[in-house]
Amino acid sequence: MTETLLDVQGLKTCFYTEDGVVPAVDGVSFHINRGETLGMVGESGCGKSVTSLSIMRLIPWPPGRIVEGKVWFEGQDILAKSEPEMRKIRGNEISMIFQEPMTSLNPVYTVGDQIAEAIQLHQGLGRREAARKTVDMLRLVGIPLPERRAHEYPHQLSGGMRQRVMIAMALSCNPKLLIADEPSTALDVTIQAQILELMKRLKRELGMAILLITHDLGVIAEMAQRVVVMYAGRIVEEADVISLFRRPLHPYTDGLLHSIPRIDAKKGRLHVIEGVVPNPLNLPPGCRFHPRCPYAAEVCRKEEPPLEEAGPGRRVSCWRRAERLEVA
């Protein structure tokens, strides 16, 4: 039943800048099963967006390049594909939506034309067919009066409507995997709720898998079945969503979960993760989290912990896991 759709192994993507080589994604491995939502959390600069762009082979060279690793999609190595082959996969098999719908839409074409273009290009439909499908897609994502809206330009739509258009475009070719990079972050909370409900409904109806990238743990808790947590270019923890929120194993995950103010909790001083995210040009030796970790020991400063099995479906990269469990 659980069949692997996407399998990322040892992915490493570097950016070659004037100041040096930045390993934005540094040996990341994870998989996504057919029809499931995998949440990817982390703070800015942790490498979550670069991971998704690497999967789509959209890393601009220069300055960026995938230097190591394999990305298997339905058993095929995406990184070995030619650019024309890749173009068939993008949009058709794997689609992507971004945080800022205004910058991802072309301001001088109507939204209908933009969606129709994608449909014509990827599915080889005629103009009239594509126009009909466009209206169907706009209706599917809950845009009122889709026939009329198709003739409007992006600036005539609100932020929430634009994000719906992006989703309509992304889903127009029935992709098997949708990569959603902070899809609701730029939106107001009531509009965010609309978009999250829409994504849940579409996933139910269309059965695609979703890679959901966000920094919002609330969105993760609501949408994802499994979660990977990223820190400074690495995955530090992986778990099913319930286990992760019940008992986070990595001190970073634990710190994150405790540092957010919660609507469902009592007041009191907020937990703080001391310090700041390390400079990727000058990563600390050993465990990358050790300068901010309250449990750091000698070994953490010297050697980098491997990402190890920690129960069914769980992985964590922490030397102090056993000791921390005893305390807990």
Added chain:
Amino acid sequence: MAQGNGGTLVEVRNLKKYFPVTGGVFSRVVGHVKAVDGVSFSIRRGETLGLVGESGCGKTTTGRVILRLLEATAGEVLFEGRNVFKLNKEELRRLRRKMQIIFQDPYASLNPRMPVGDIIGEPLEIHGVARGAEKEKRVKQLLEVVGLSPFHARRYPHEFSGGQRQRIGVARALALNPELIVCDEPVSALDVSIQSQVINLLEDLQKEYRLTYLFIAHDLSVVKHISDRVGVMYLGKVVELAPEEELFRSPLHPYTQALLSAIPVPNPEVRRERIVLEGDVPSPLNPPPGCRFHTRCRLAEERCRLEEPVFTDRGGEHFVACHLGAAH
């Protein structure tokens, strides 16, 4: 969370701010954006009043009009009993010492060409409080108060992370020993782990210096955490205002109810009933007649379309503007 000790510091009465909209060849005024349209509330000495609402609801404009960074269209603001709008230039300048602001974007609100020491010391000089060695001493002291080091005074804003820059903004706001600080989305641009550091700092400073905060934010979890009382704005009006616990436990306005239910809760094991609002916020250029929320309200009746509800106390300082609530 310092509790207000009764005395009123700021009294806002029927505040209005309209922005003219021009059009046509002669740039004639063709309409007004009613950003703030008849808002009344008070802020008690030592308390934190939270102001929440979605983009375009007028919360930021309200904060700026109170500080007279924008001139009001109508209404009055009393600061320690004196009408802020009636002050002459010199009186206003003196009052400005007592009212400061912290902005959302720590990247845009600090002059990139000034060393941090000058940024923080500038208000001291402008208001003739301190100069020379005395100023430097005070700057160093302020840097320590916000958790930075005295040697940071020589550095430039780009050398700091987002969280540190926000601390610089806080230090500058504190320089003149103000009574009121308007915090306009002070943590929205920060990463989760950095957010909690800044929130804790703001709370510590409030206790130590008996500060009063008007805390403007769209993130309800943050507002709930820091506020003693919370006001909810929609389309230029405050629709509900109550002590924090009361508001989050038993919201009376259908908009507040929807807003609260829309927040994704970071707990995957809780499934809540969500009220998803249909449509978008109407244009403030031409707000709907009657109750402004009636176009999206699931409980709207005939009366709501015709008559504007009055903002009334339903007991226990729980104010709401809704025709329906009274019957519930």
